[in-house]
Amino acid sequence: MTEILDDICEAIVDCEHKTAPPGDGYALSVGTRAMKNGRLVVDACKPVSRKTYDDWTRRMRPRPGDLILAREAPVGQVVVVPEDRRLCLGQRTVLIRPDYSRVHPRFLHYWMLGPDAQGTMAGQAAGATVAHLNVEDIRALDVSRLPTNTYLQAFAAAVLGALDDLMANNRRRIQLLEQMAQAVYREWFVRFRFPGRDDDALVDSPLGPVPEGWKVTTCGEALSVLGGGTPSKREPAYWDGGTIPWFTPSDLTRGRTRYVAEPAMRITAEGLSNSSARLFPAGSVLMTSRATLGVLAIATTDASCNQGFIVIPPHDRWPPSFIYEWLDHHADELEVLGTGATFKEITKGAFKRFPFLLPPQDVVEAFREAVTPVEGDVRLLEKSSRNLGVIRDLLLPKLVTGQIDVSDLDLDALVDSVT
Numbered sequence: 001m002t003e004i005l006d007d008i009c010e011a012i013v014d015c016e017h018k019t020a021p022p023g024d025g026y027a028l029s030v031g032t033r034a035m036k037n038g039r040l041v042v043d044a045c046k047p048v049s050r051k052t053y054d055d056w057t058r059r060m061r062p063r064p065g066d067l068i069l070a071r072e073a074p075v076g077q078v079v080v081v082p083e084d085r086r087l088c089l090g091q092r093t094v095l096i097r098p099d100y101s102r103v104h105p106r107f108l109h110y111w112m113l114g115p116d117a118q119g120t121m122a123g124q125a126a127g128a129t130v131a132h133l134n135v136e137d138i139r140a141l142d143v144s145r146l147p148t149n150t151y152l153q154a155f156a157a158a159v160l161g162a163l164d165d166l167m168a169n170n171r172r173r174i175q176l177l178e179q180m181a182q183a184v185y186r187e188w189f190v191r192f193r194f195p196g197r198d199d200d201a202l203v204d205s206p207l208g209p210v211p212e213g214w215k216v217t218t219c220g221e222a223l224s225v226l227g228g229g230t231p232s233k234r235e236p237a238y239w240d241g242g243t244i245p246w247f248t249p250s251d252l253t254r255g256r257t258r259y260v261a262e263p264a265m266r267i268t269a270e271g272l273s274n275s276s277a278r279l280f281p282a283g284s285v286l287m288t289s290r291a292t293l294g295v296l297a298i299a300t301t302d303a304s305c306n307q308g309f310i311v312i313p314p315h316d317r318w319p320p321s322f323i324y325e326w327l328d329h330h331a332d333e334l335e336v337l338g339t340g341a342t343f344k345e346i347t348k349g350a351f352k353r354f355p356f357l358l359p360p361q362d363v364v365e366a367f368r369e370a371v372t373p374v375e376g377d378v379r380l381l382e383k384s385s386r387n388l389g390v391i392r393d394l395l396l397p398k399l400v401t402g403q404i405d406v407s408d409l410d411l412d413a414l415v416d417s418v419t
Helices: 050-056 105-113 115-125 135-139 150-189 249-255 269-273 320-329 331-336 348-353 361-400 411-416
Strands: 009-014 027-030 046-048 067-071 075-080 087-089 093-098 215-218 244-247 265-267 285-290 292-299 309-312 355-358
Touching: 009 135, 027 050, 046 050, 050 087, 067 105, 067 135, 075 105, 075 115, 087 093, 093 105, 093 135, 105 115, 105 150, 105 361, 115 135, 150 320, 150 361, 244 249, 244 269, 249 285, 249 292, 285 320, 292 320, 292 331, 320 331, 320 361
Parallel strands: 027 087
Antiparallel strands: 009 093, 027 046, 067 075, 067 093, 215 355, 244 265, 285 292, 285 309
16 A cells, blocks of 8 residues: 555645735744755744734744645655744645654655655646646645655755755854955945044045045946856857856855855857847956846856846955945945836846945955955855855755665765865
8 A cells, every 4th residue: 555645744734825914023934935955944934913923823823843845836846844934834834744654744844845856746747837836735745655664764854955054054154254244345335434434524525524634426436347148059069068157147046155156057258249148257256137126246257148137247445245235235326227018127227326335445345354264154155155066966866766875875974074
């Protein structure tokens, strides 16, 4: 007899089929956008009130160790309810409570991210106009191939969990480092409490009171501003065997890291020279300027991009960290520049006209010196997390299907090889 998911769970409960109203953050509503590669993206959750939390959890209140599964947009993402968050279900999700006597809950999480479960769920959803799973499809998910060896389950969960925990620890450290860089920027260039400032009164300017000697200009005057382009997709010579990294906005929105890794696509030198794409150097700051506006990253290699960016290449006067923090601080004002009926776009012309406060070079250089060690640590931690993610993604399908003899794994050696 085929064993199904419902057999190894205490409960499988559907979400409310409506959008939770925003609230004060008493709890967080987990929608499908808050589920990435098996992990919960807290920043993408919606804050809700206590009343909404009570209403949205009346069927079952999520508790640590429960799973939340996306049954649409996209099908099959699954995350674990953590210890330190009060959560409720967003739309198009399902709550799964494993039966601890039948399956290790964290192992079930990883198994559902593995090839058997993902393949089955994708197949069940494929026939619909909009790919989705019904709750009954989820309850009837075939788990016959799920390894029942408790030692295998516990060890696989421990190995994969250790890798995820290391990446989560890296993310927390990165967040703290970014907060440090942001705090220095705002203290010096927003509140004007920078080293060496005397007690002279501020002077009036078009941007309000500023320190004497600071000049108001425009982005076009103060910065180099580049755009991008797309070589014709109908010309294989522009793409086949390409070696030049070529970014699209999804390369930034998918990972949301300060230092962006290699993009998914590459173009050839011929494609670069026969389009409006431009080659920009490592250290350039990229800002998405179409559809999703204002996502930032710093390029770690020479690259090019499509039309969905404003790119500011590095300059002796401006360290990338300063430009990154300046763009982040003015994100709301820059977003207002977005125009267009089909999708919002910040044009290069509008960006160049945006006001820019020009601080003295010695203050900028002091900022560079203060923030460079922080930036170096962020870059190393992000690189470590990318490498750990590669190992996790390679191990996951083999561990959850029993293809690897867990007794032969040396986790410490694996981690040391990438950190």
